Amino acid sequence: MTAISNPSARRINHAAGALTALNVLVAIFWAFPIYWVLVTTLKPEQDIVRPGIDLWPDRLTFDAYTYVLFNTQIGQWYLNSLVTAGSVTFAVVLMSAAAGYAISLLEFPGRKLLWWLILASFMVPIPALIVNHFVLMSQIKLLNTWAGVILPQLLAPVTVMIYKQFFDSVPKEFREAAVMDGATQMQLLFRLYLPMNWGITTALAIITFIGAWNQFLWPFLAVTTQDKMNVTVGITQVTDAFGVKYARDLASAVLAGLPVALVYLIFQRRVTQAIMLTVGIQG
């Protein structure tokens, strides 16, 4: 062991220590609301409205969770979210990969125009289209159905752009070798280009799933009955005729966000990669 005797090295060491302490403080500041939500869900309702700040519950109870799980349609809402978010993810990834492949590698009339249209559609904010979507879904009688929730969410120009960018960067020799081996366009996409860019596909699938699961505005407008609601919309139904029940409301929010949090924790690295890809494209 050698002691640090150099004054400038010691100064750097102190600065690093101060920065770490600041980091920890900011992290506590950021995480406190989440902690507060979790702690609140574990308190009896009377303790929550008691004056003063209890950082740790005097009495631990899972009443709020059992109420939400057994007295609401949260199971159905989970299923609705799972089906719609899963379908959106599957369709978006599949269509974006196919579109990205076509624009990147196929020669056909109108290819450039199509590319410009996709770029242009990226510049239109989704909320600006929401009335048109509502009218369209209403006209084709898809309101209050899974299909009605799914279809307007399939507009994903960013994923098309990311796929195109990655397919552009694959050396042409791979494609030529596969063409000489007798591969068709479908085989090229599904047996060569997608597996070679598998990391991108999983990253995009995860971030699309998280986005679709967290969707609120469109499912809120497109669905009118509880049995067709997504979990994000369903939790707004956890109300009580005799005032606000903080523990129940927050427990339903925790249960709604739990699957996404788990997905994020399991696939952390891929999610970060996907965000960087998306930002790279947007920037």
Add this chain to the structure above:
Amino acid sequence: MASVELQNISKVFGGLRVIDNLNLTVPDGSFTALLGPSGCGKSALLRMIAGLEQISEGRALIGGVDITNEEPARRKVAMVFQSYALYPHLTVEENVCFSLSLAGMPKAAQKERAAGVAKMLQLESLMARRPAQLSGGQRQRVAIGRALARNPEVFLFDEPLSNLDAMLRVQMRLELTKLHKDLKTTMIYVTHDQVEAMTLADQIVVLEKGKIQQVGSPWQLYNQPANRFVASFIGSLGMNFLPARATPSGQGATVALGDSTRIDLPLRMTAAQPVELGIRPEHLHLVAAGTGDIAGKALLVEYLGNTSYAYIESAFGQVIVEADGSESLETGPPWG
């Protein structure tokens, strides 16, 4: 096995004619090298045979069958790329079997074919690995194995050794020669490296600016070059070209180099004219000053172990002389 015939082939890229009215026959079972400097059109020619580039004019035949507009996969050719183009997400075995799997061959038959290829190219211990886990030489062998698995009538090689180091290149040259000897399949090999072409091929096609300059055996190209380009391109240092004057004499001509040197050559000519005399560096010898035909001073000496190259500044311009490596040569003193 099949011959390859190219009849009046042209290739135009955006108005630029990179191959112009080219005719070539690659005999059945031959190892033909397409040799030329960068941009001479040799790769374009190979890619047209492969079907990766459309033929602008003319037609191509493989085994007597017109394949000008045929799909690449139906031409019965297999190609080894410069970058190997091994599918990175597949194992060596899956790479070798890729074309067979696309063709719908049963798994057992695929495995059997892969095992045969692996045995021939000593890939048995590598079959479960992915390309990233292989060395350059191993990748090259897998790329050849993938081509071999298709059982093609013609093999196409696009500068396959250019990414390997010198030692490995020599080793792979020997392996390719052995492979051709064993398979006796027609092979067309693109290279800009004349050593590769000379050592591997039984027929060399020298190309420049999209035109064939000469077709012949390595011996013919070296000893009987058809024109100045071939003479300067073939040979490690190319040929020395010295200004001279030729006059008809008897059955041939006498070429005068300066005032004192006269060389009789079997040339047919009717009148005296200025010519260029081409002499390879290894056909010149360094002699003591005042005793030779060309006088000059050595500007630079390159020592290569068994041999040395002396760059002599003479009255005829720069002359390169190949000397015995055992001689100790120095720059400065006069020779010849």
